[in-house]
Amino acid sequence: MSLLAQLLVNGLVAGGIYALVAVGYTMVYGVLKFINFAHGELVMLGAFVTYTLAVPMGLGLLPAFLLAVPLVAFVGVVIERAAYRPLRRASRLAPLITAIGVSILLQSLAILLWGPEIRSFSIAPAKGMEFFGATVTPVQILIVLTSIALMGLLHLLVERTKMGKAMRATADSLETASVVGIDTDRVIAWVFALGSALACVAGVLIAMEENMEPTMGTLIGIKAFTAAVVGGIGNIKGAMVGGFLIGIVENIGIWKLPAGYKDAIAFVILLGVLLFRPTGLFGEKLEEEVRQ
Amino acid sequence: MAYVTNILVMACIYGVLAMSLNLTVGLTGLLNLGHAAFFAIGAYTSALLALAGVPFYASLAAGALAAGAAGYLIGIPTLKLRGDYLAIATLGFAEITRVVLKNWTPVTGGPMGLPGIPRASLLGFRLQTPEAFLALSLAILLLTYLVLQRLVASPFGRVLRGIRDDELAVLALGKETMAFKLRALALGSLLAGMAGALFAHYITFIHPSSFTIGEGILILCMVVLGGMGSNLGAMLGAFILVALPESLRLLGLPWAVAGPLRQLFFGLILVVLMVRRPSGLLGGD
Numbered sequence: 001m002s003l004l005a006q007l008l009v010n011g012l013v014a015g016g017i018y019a020l021v022a023v024g025y026t027m028v029y030g031v032l033k034f035i036n037f038a039h040g041e042l043v044m045l046g047a048f049v050t051y052t053l054a055v056p057m058g059l060g061l062l063p064a065f066l067l068a069v070p071l072v073a074f075v076g077v078v079i080e081r082a083a084y085r086p087l088r089r090a091s092r093l094a095p096l097i098t099a100i101g102v103s104i105l106l107q108s109l110a111i112l113l114w115g116p117e118i119r120s121f122s123i124a125p126a127k128g129m130e131f132f133g134a135t136v137t138p139v140q141i142l143i144v145l146t147s148i149a150l151m152g153l154l155h156l157l158v159e160r161t162k163m164g165k166a167m168r169a170t171a172d173s174l175e176t177a178s179v180v181g182i183d184t185d186r187v188i189a190w191v192f193a194l195g196s197a198l199a200c201v202a203g204v205l206i207a208m209e210e211n212m213e214p215t216m217g218t219l220i221g222i223k224a225f226t227a228a229v230v231g232g233i234g235n236i237k238g239a240m241v242g243g244f245l246i247g248i249v250e251n252i253g254i255w256k257l258p259a260g261y262k263d264a265i266a267f268v269i270l271l272g273v274l275l276f277r278p279t280g281l282f283g284e285k286l287e288e289e290v291r292q
Numbered sequence: 293m294a295y296v297t298n299i300l301v302m303a304c305i306y307g308v309l310a311m312s313l314n315l316t317v318g319l320t321g322l323l324n325l326g327h328a329a330f331f332a333i334g335a336y337t338s339a340l341l342a343l344a345g346v347p348f349y350a351s352l353a354a355g356a357l358a359a360g361a362a363g364y365l366i367g368i369p370t371l372k373l374r375g376d377y378l379a380i381a382t383l384g385f386a387e388i389t390r391v392v393l394k395n396w397t398p399v400t401g402g403p404m405g406l407p408g409i410p411r412a413s414l415l416g417f418r419l420q421t422p423e424a425f426l427a428l429s430l431a432i433l434l435l436t437y438l439v440l441q442r443l444v445a446s447p448f449g450r451v452l453r454g455i456r457d458d459e460l461a462v463l464a465l466g467k468e469t470m471a472f473k474l475r476a477l478a479l480g481s482l483l484a485g486m487a488g489a490l491f492a493h494y495i496t497f498i499h500p501s502s503f504t505i506g507e508g509i510l511i512l513c514m515v516v517l518g519g520m521g522s523n524l525g526a527m528l529g530a531f532i533l534v535a536l537p538e539s540l541r542l543l544g545l546p547w548a549v550a551g552p553l554r555q556l557f558f559g560l561i562l563v564v565l566m567v568r569r570p571s572g573l574l575g576g577d
Contacts, residue, residue, distance in 0.1 A: 035376045086567045092375045093323055094566050097516060100325075100509060101562025108555035116548070218505075222387070225380065264391040267384035274381050275369045 002133025007251045009134045013209065015247025016147030020202040021224030022231070022239035023154060024195030030171035030234040031184075031191050032088070034095045038079060038102035039199060040221020044214060045106060046072045046200030047207040048114055054121065061121060065204050069197050076196025077189050085185070103217070110214035120211040143205045150198060151240045158236060163190060171234065219263060223250075226270040232280030241281065297422040303534040304429035305491050308436050310514040310526035312483030315440065317512065318520035318575070319449065320476040321456030323375055326366075326382030327484055327511050329389035332503035334359040334485025335492040336393065336400060339409045342493065348412045352489040359485020364478040371473045386505050393500040405499025412493040425494055432490060433527070436483060440523050443479075452476055453521075506555075513558045516565055519575020528573060533558070 021043055028036045049071055053064035083102050087094045128135035158164035169177040170187045178184045206212065206220070227246045231238025246266055253265045273280060309331060316324045338355030342348065370381040393400045400406065411420060412428065443449050451472050454462040463469050492498050514533050518525025536557070540550045565572055 035380065083563050083567060090566075090570065091321075093317070093321060093520075094570055096323055096376060096379055097512070098563050098566040100512070101559045101566065103559070104509065104555055105559030105563060108552040108559060111552035112549065112556065116552075222383070229377075229380070258395065260395045261391060264388050267388050270384050271370075271381055271388075274373055274377055278373060278377060 004252075004255065005132045005134035007255055008248065009131070009136055009140065011248030011251035012244065013140045013143050013247070014251060015244035016144045017202050017205055017220070017243075018224045018227045018247050019151060019240045019243025020147050020198045020205075021220060022227035022243045023151070023236055024199050025225050025228040026231070026233055026236055026239040027167075027191045027195050029228070030236075031167065031174065031188050032084065032095070034084075034092070035099065035225065036084075036195075037096065037099035037221070038106060039195065040217035040219075040224070041103050041106035041110075042072055042076055042196045042199035042217070043203040043206070043220050044110060044212070044217035045075060046203030047212040047216070048110060048119075048203075048214070049200070050204045051119060051121065051207065051212065052114075061123075068204070069200050072200035072203075073193040073197040076192040076199075080189060080192040085188075103221075107214055107217065114214060116214060118211050118213045119207075121208055123208060139205075139208050143209060146201065146205065147243075150201065154194070154198070154236065157194075163187070167191060222270075223266045226266045226273075229270060229278075230273050230280055232282040235280070235282045238280055238282035294422055297426050299535060299538055301422060301426050301429050301494055303531045304426070304433045305487050305494070306511070306514065306530040306534050307433045307527040308487040308490070309484055309511050310518065310530040311436055311440055311523050312480045312487065313511050314515045314518075314520065314523060314526040315443075315452075315480040315483070316477050318515055318522070318526070319444065319456065320452040320473060321375075322371070322473060322477065323379040324382045324477065324480070325379050325505070325508055325512070326384075326386035326389075327480075328503045328505060328508035329382075329386040330359040330363055330481040330484035331488040331491070331507070331511075332389055332393060332500075333362050333481075334488025335498050335503070336406070336488075337485070338489035339406045339492040339498055340399070342410050343406065343408070348410075348414060348493060352412075352486060352493070355489030355492070356482050356486035359488065360478050360482030362485075363481025364474060367474045367477040371470060371477065383505060383508075386503075386508055390500050390503055390505075393503070401499070403500060405497060405502075406492075407497045409492050409496045409498070411496060429490060429494075432486070436486075437523055437527065444523065448472070448475075456521075510558065513561055515572075517561050517572055519572030520570075522572070522574045525572055525574030 021039065024039045025036060028039070046068055050064045050068040053059045053067055054061045059067070079102055083098050084095055087098060123139070126138045128137045158167060166177070166182045166187045167190070169182055170184050174184055203212070206216070223246060224243065227242035228239045229242070230245060231240070231242030246269065249269065250262060250265045254262045309327065313324065313327045316322045334355035337358040338351040341351035341354050346354070366382070366385055370378055373381060394403050396402070411418060412425060414428065451462060451467050455469050455472060459469050510533065514529035515526050516529070517532060518527065518529030537550070537554045540554060545553065
């Protein structure tokens, strides 16, 4: 039983991270209707920027993290400005292919800057606590709490503030929003800034729990994207639920399956959801779909 | 000389791959990110058959057919999805294929792969030298080009281009777009499988890390660079991107720098071309 409890804890921790990344995908999809393949790389960038500020520059983890978040948010805004905005009226394929390009670009840049090796913050391992036979470390508690707190804040921002209202309007219809005087370019920039900031937080949390390497963004990105689709892409609440769901299912899955298949579980779920319920758990109907 | 021959053989194999991907991405507008999987299925099928003693031409055909069948089967559920979802679904398929190849050790040899694949032999001649294999690869490249050119100009090709530009309109004209998309994907996969079989018999040793998602994206780079929709462009893109890393090697950069630099360049190609010149080098239409 303790193994199941441990897998459940591991699933919650992974899920908290997936949820943070998944909202980035879902918010961008909400306003621009395309998959930002490069989003996973911002997770990696968050971890490495924080690492550089904290360890070689000796700022300490917390100040480094507080500096890294706006920096990565800024990178996200620059990417949108330089690579995606010129393509807003281009064919559907163009932004997707560009996003793949940005992703490779950031990843190889990171390898050139930081080297391909695996790094960590080398935090002294803290003593874990026992819950129902599962060991939980303080970092794991921090991950789950941070994730839930930030999700709550994001929810308030989107539902209660003026910018949140503008975001929802832009997601409903970019044209209509701009007609009624909403500065949609500014709204989109904010969406990228927020999504990238959350990705940065996720990256730092992953690096604290495990370690970091320049290629870490790909797999995290795909799993978080799966979470966004499971929850219904474009739906922020869905991304949160989907994140925790994927984390838990993936970890419970290796209870019965060889561990080598762990990373394929998310893909199988993704294909299953796409085939049987492409709108996800909370998604609305997609209007532009060409039906047979 | 053997060095140049080797580059040319690889350029031919990637030329076939790029043209096969161009059929789905460039011509039909279906963003297929899982092309490496069909390449892998062709390579592994033909390698396993060849290791069991099946002659080259039969294992080549079987590899192509297996990949084509896989493309058809994957297409039935996924082609109903819209552009972005199709991209992700094919990406997922490629990753699952790679994970299975890596873990299904009794059949695929797991991470160690399949060594000792017999070299190609045709009509009683064993293609032992790289030059002989180059002649075969060139012949297959040329044949693929001619067949695809013919296909682009045919009414079938016209419907595919129609689907790319406006699927709803083609549907309104009474064309079963789903059936056309399915055939385009199956044919593209079949050609990729053929390239995979060729690759397996040339390299004689295949393993899962030759067929990563990155490989699929490299092929996409070739298509985008050459110009989406143009077969000649796809071939040109393949030749440039196969030759380019070699020229980086001539600069004498250490591999730890040259590898990521090459990737950086691929990323730049995709972004800059899409933003500045979406039609690539030779794409006109």
